Amino acid sequence: MKFWPLIKIIPMKTNFRFVAFSKYAAGISVALSIAALAAVLIPFEGPCGGLNCGIDFRGGTILEFTTQPAPATATPGQGAANTAPATPGKQIDLGVVRETLSGRGLGEVGVQAYGDGSSAMVRFETPKGKDANAVKSEVRRTLESKMPGIRFTNDATVGAKVSGELFLSGILALLVAIGLMLVYIWFRFELQFGLGAVIGLFHDVFLTFGMIALFDMEFSLTTIAAILTIIGYSMNDTVVVFDRLRENLRKYKRMPLREVIDLSVNETLSRTIITGLTAVLALTGLAVFGGEALFGFSVIMIVGIILGTYSSIYVAAPVILLWGVKRGVEDEPEPIKFGAASRP
Amino acid sequence: MMALSRWKVIVVIASIAFGLLFALPNVLPQSARDALPGFMPKKTLNLGLDLQGGSYLLLEVDTSALRKEKAVNLLEDVRKVLRDEKITFSDLAQTREGVSVRITDGGRVADAYNLLTKQLPRPLKNGTGSDLNVNRAGDQRLTLNFTEQGLNEQSASAVDQSVEIIRRRVDELGTKEPAITKQGANRIVVQAPGESDPEKLKDVIGQTAKLTFQMVDTSVSLQDAAAGRLPPGTEILPSTDNYSPAYVVRRRAEVTGEMLTDARQENDPQSGAPVVSFRLNSQGARRFGEVTTKNIEKPFAIVLDGKVISAPRINSPITGGSGQITGNFTVESANNLAILLRAGALPAPLNVEEQRTVGAELGADAVQAGTISVAVGFISILVFMVLIYGFLFGGISVIALLVNGLLIIAAMSATQATLTLPGIAGLILTLAVAVDANVLIYERMRDEFRTGRPLLSSMEAGFSKAMTTIIDANLTTLIAAAIMFFFGAGPVRGFAWTLSIGVFTSVLTAVLVTQLLLAIWYRTARPKTLPIA
Numbered sequence: 001m002k003f004w005p006l007i008k009i010i011p012m013k014t015n016f017r018f019v020a021f022s023k024y025a026a027g028i029s030v031a032l033s034i035a036a037l038a039a040v041l042i043p044f045e046g047p048c049g050g051l052n053c054g055i056d057f058r059g060g061t062i063l064e065f066t067t068q069p070a071p072a073t074a075t076p077g078q079g080a081a082n083t084a085p086a087t088p089g090k091q092i093d094l095g096v097v098r099e100t101l102s103g104r105g106l107g108e109v110g111v112q113a114y115g116d117g118s119s120a121m122v123r124f125e126t127p128k129g130k131d132a133n134a135v136k137s138e139v140r141r142t143l144e145s146k147m148p149g150i151r152f153t154n155d156a157t158v159g160a161k162v163s164g165e166l167f168l169s170g171i172l173a174l175l176v177a178i179g180l181m182l183v184y185i186w187f188r189f190e191l192q193f194g195l196g197a198v199i200g201l202f203h204d205v206f207l208t209f210g211m212i213a214l215f216d217m218e219f220s221l222t223t224i225a226a227i228l229t230i231i232g233y234s235m236n237d238t239v240v241v242f243d244r245l246r247e248n249l250r251k252y253k254r255m256p257l258r259e260v261i262d263l264s265v266n267e268t269l270s271r272t273i274i275t276g277l278t279a280v281l282a283l284t285g286l287a288v289f290g291g292e293a294l295f296g297f298s299v300i301m302i303v304g305i306i307l308g309t310y311s312s313i314y315v316a317a318p319v320i321l322l323w324g325v326k327r328g329v330e331d332e333p334e335p336i337k338f339g340a341a342s343r344p
Numbered sequence: 345m346m347a348l349s350r351w352k353v354i355v356v357i358a359s360i361a362f363g364l365l366f367a368l369p370n371v372l373p374q375s376a377r378d379a380l381p382g383f384m385p386k387k388t389l390n391l392g393l394d395l396q397g398g399s400y401l402l403l404e405v406d407t408s409a410l411r412k413e414k415a416v417n418l419l420e421d422v423r424k425v426l427r428d429e430k431i432t433f434s435d436l437a438q439t440r441e442g443v444s445v446r447i448t449d450g451g452r453v454a455d456a457y458n459l460l461t462k463q464l465p466r467p468l469k470n471g472t473g474s475d476l477n478v479n480r481a482g483d484q485r486l487t488l489n490f491t492e493q494g495l496n497e498q499s500a501s502a503v504d505q506s507v508e509i510i511r512r513r514v515d516e517l518g519t520k521e522p523a524i525t526k527q528g529a530n531r532i533v534v535q536a537p538g539e540s541d542p543e544k545l546k547d548v549i550g551q552t553a554k555l556t557f558q559m560v561d562t563s564v565s566l567q568d569a570a571a572g573r574l575p576p577g578t579e580i581l582p583s584t585d586n587y588s589p590a591y592v593v594r595r596r597a598e599v600t601g602e603m604l605t606d607a608r609q610e611n612d613p614q615s616g617a618p619v620v621s622f623r624l625n626s627q628g629a630r631r632f633g634e635v636t637t638k639n640i641e642k643p644f645a646i647v648l649d650g651k652v653i654s655a656p657r658i659n660s661p662i663t664g665g666s667g668q669i670t671g672n673f674t675v676e677s678a679n680n681l682a683i684l685l686r687a688g689a690l691p692a693p694l695n696v697e698e699q700r701t702v703g704a705e706l707g708a709d710a711v712q713a714g715t716i717s718v719a720v721g722f723i724s725i726l727v728f729m730v731l732i733y734g735f736l737f738g739g740i741s742v743i744a745l746l747v748n749g750l751l752i753i754a755a756m757s758a759t760q761a762t763l764t765l766p767g768i769a770g771l772i773l774t775l776a777v778a779v780d781a782n783v784l785i786y787e788r789m790r791d792e793f794r795t796g797r798p799l800l801s802s803m804e805a806g807f808s809k810a811m812t813t814i815i816d817a818n819l820t821t822l823i824a825a826a827i828m829f830f831f832g833a834g835p836v837r838g839f840a841w842t843l844s845i846g847v848f849t850s851v852l853t854a855v856l857v858t859q860l861l862l863a864i865w866y867r868t869a870r871p872k873t874l875p876i877a
Contacts, residue, residue, distance in 0.1 A: 282772045297766060
C-alpha cells in the first residue's frame with residue numbers, strides 16, 4: 001500500500017518560495033481589492049451601492065407563490081417525504097407578473113422563477129407614505145386575479161426603520177469583528193502580526209463582497225453571517241501560520257525573516273490544504289443538496305474559505321515583512337501561557 | 345500525555361453519556377417520548393421558523409401616539425379643574441412638552457397654580473418625583489410639562505401591557521405555542537410556529553380595538569360640519585356602515601371598551617346577520633342605562649379605532665347592561681372583533697415593522713434538504729479523513745467527529761437553542777473545522793517524529809504543541825460567533841449559537857477523545873513507528 005493513506009504521498013517537506021512571489025501576489029490582490037470595492041460602491045447611491053440588497057437592508061416585501069396544488073397533508077418535519085406535488089404546476093409567465101406590478105410606484109421590482117418554473121418570487125418596495133401591509137394585500141389580490149389558482153407560500157416584509165437598523169448593525173458587526181481580531185492577535189502575538197492578519201481579513205471581506213456584487217447575489221442578513229464566519233475561518237488559518245512563525249522565529253534566530261516566513265508557511269502547508277479541502281468538500285455538499293435557500297450562503301462560504309487560505313499565505317504573512325519583527329535575543333517577549341503548556 | 349489520566353477517561357465517558365441521553369428524544373417518535381420516565385429529557389431540537397414554518401412579526405409600540413393622547417387628556421383635565429373652580433383663563437394650548445395656559449385674573453394665578461399642582465401630577469411608580477411639572481412662567485402664564493421619567497415609565501408600561509394583550513388575543517386564536525417577547529425599549533416580537541394564517545394573526549394583533557359609544561350630533565348636517573361649522577365638542581368620524589360616509593359625533597365617550605366584560609359573535613335572531621353581542625360591567629351598565637334613557641329616538645355611534653361601525657337609533661332604554669353591535673360583518677370579522685373586545689384594547693397603536701412567514705410545506709422541504717446536505721457533508725468529511733490518514737488515525741478522528749456530532753445535537757436539544765437554516769450550514773462548517781484540530785495534532789506528530797524523536801515523545805509533543813494553536817484558532821471563531829450573537833437578528837443568532845456550541849464540543853472531542861483512543865492504541869499495539877509518517 002504505497003499510496004494509502006494519502007498523507008504519505010503529500011510531500012512532508014515542501015520548499016516553495018512563497019515570499020518571492022508575494023510581490024506579484026500583492027499586486028494582484030491590491031488590484032482585485034480595488035476592483036471589488038468599485039463593484040460594491042458603484043453606482044454610488046445609498047444604502048447598497050452596487051450590491052443587490054435584499055429586503056433585510058432595503059426594506060420592502062417579498063412574496064413567493066406557486067401554481068402547484070397544496071399537498072394533502074403537510075405535517076412540518078415529518079411528512080417531508082410526501083410533499084412532492086401529485087401533479088406538476090403550470091409554468092408561471094414572468095412577463096405577466098412583471099406587467100402586473102409595473103407602474104404602481106413599487107420601486108425596483110424583482111421577479112424571479114425557481115424550481116421547475118412553477119414557483120416564483122416577486123420583490124418590491126413600499127411606496128413612500130403607504131402602509132406596507134395594504135400594499136402587499138393589494139399586490140396579492142392583483143396577482144391572484146391575473147393568475148387564478150396560485151398559492152402564496154412565503155412572504156416577508158421589512159419596514160424602512162428596521163431595514164436601516166439591520167444594515168447599520170450588519171456593517172458594524174463586520175467592523176467590530178475585524179477590530180477584535182486585531183486586538184486578539186496583538187495580545188497573543190505582536191502588533192505587526194495583528195496588522196498582517198487584519199489586512200488579510202480586509203482582503204478576504206473585500207473580495208467576497210466583490211464576488212457578491214459581480215454575480216448579483218442577494219446581500220442579506222445571512223450574507224453577513226456567512227462573511228463573519230469567513231472572518232472566523234480566515235483568522236483560524238492565519239493563526240496557525242503565525243503560531244508556527246513565532247515558534248520558528250525563536251528556533252532559528254539568525255535566519256532572515258523572509259526565509260523563516262517561507263519555512264513556516266511550508267511547514268503548515270499540508271495542514272492548510274487538508275483542512276481547507278475538508279471545509280470546501282462539506283460545504284459543496286450543502287451547496288448541491290441544501291436547496292435554494294442555502295445555495296448562495298454555501299457558495300459565499302466556499303469562496304471565502306479559498307480566499308482565506310490564500311490570504312493567510314500570501315497576504316497576512318508577507319505583510320509582516322513590511323514592518324519586520326523584533327527578534328532581539330534579550331527582549332524576546334515571553335509567550336503567554338494559555339491552558340495546556342505552550343511549550344514542551 | 346499518553347498515560348491515561350483518570351479524569352480524562354471520566355470526562356469522555358460522561359460527555360458521551362450526556363450526548364446519548366439528550367440526543368435520544370430526537371430519534372424517538374412522539375409516543376415513545378411521552379412514555380419516557382420523568383427524569384429523562386424529552387426535548388427535541390428546537391427548529392426555527394424557517395424550518396418548521398410559521399410567522400414572525402416585529403411590532404413597535406407607537407409611543408408618540410401615546411404622548412399625543414396624554415397631551416390631549418391633560419388639556420381637558422386642565423380645562424375641567426379651572427372651570428370647576430371658576431378660574432377664568434385663555435390661551436389654553438398644547439406645547440411640545442405638555443400644556444400651557446394663561447390665567448386671566450392676575451390675582452388667581454397662585455390659586456390656579458396650587459390647584460393644578462395638587463390635582464394633576466401623579467407620583468411615579470419608582471417613588472422619585474412625579475409625571476408632571478407645573479411651572480409659573482410669568483405674564484400670568486402656567487406651563488405643565490411632562491417629565492422624561494414619567495413619559496418613559498408610561499411607555500414601558502404600555503409595552504408590557506401590549507405584550508399581555510397580544511398574548512391574550514393570540515391565545516384566543518388558538519395558535520399553538522406562540523412566543524411573545526419584548527425586544528428593546530418599545531418593540532415586541534411575536535413568533536407563531538406551524539400553519540397559522542399570518543394575515544389573520546396580523547389582523548388580530550395590529551388593531552388597537554379601542555371601542556367607544558358616542559352620541560351622534562344631529563343638530564348639524566354633515567355638509568355644514570364639513571364646511572367648518574362644527575359645533576364645539578364634536579368631531580367628524582368616517583364610517584364603515586352603508587348609510588352615511590361619515591358622522592358628526594360628540595367627542596365625549598359615554599361608554600368605553602374597558603367597561604366590557606364579555607363579547608361574542610352571534611347571529612341576529614331576525615335578520616340572521618352576524619352581530620357581536622356584548623355585556624357591560626356594573627359601571628358601564630349604569631352609564632349606558634342613563635344615556636339611553638335620556639336620548640330616546642336619537643342615534644348613537646359605536647366607534648372602533650376612530651371609525652363609526654354603526655349608528656343605531658335608541659328605541660328604548662337599555663338598562664340590562666348588554667347589547668348588540670350590528671354592522672357590515674361577516675361571521676369571521678364579527679368573530680375577530682369579539683376576540684379583540686374580549687382581550688381588551690391596546691394602550692397604543694402597534695406598527696408592524698417586520699414580518700416573515702414561511703409556509704409549513706416549505707419548512708418541511710428545508711428540513712429535508714438540510715438533513716440530506718448535512719448527511720452528505722458529514723460522510724464526505726469522514727471518507728476524506730480515512731483517505732488521508734488511513735483506517736487507524738483517520739478512523740480515530742472519525743470517531744471523535746461522531747461523538748462531536750452527538751454532543752452538538754444533545755447540547756442544542758438541552759439548551760433548546762433554535763436551529764435555523766443558516767444554523768445547519770454552521771453545523772457543517774463546525775464539523776469541518778473540528779477536523780482541523782485533528783489535522784493539527786497529526787501533522788505535529790509527523791513533524792516531531794521526522795526530527796528523530798521516539799514515537800511516544802513525538803505523540804506527546806504533537807498534542808502539547810498543537811494545543812496552543814488549537815485554542816488560538818478556536819477562540820477566533822468564538823469571537824466571530826459572539827459578535828454575530830450581539831449584533832445579529834433571529835436566524836443569524838441561531839447560526840452563532842450553533843457555531844459556539846460547536847467550538848466547545850470540537851475542542852473537547854478532537855483533543856480528549858482522540859487522545860484517549862490513541863493512548864489505548866499505543867498501550868495495546870505497542871507500535872514502533874507512526875503509521876502516518
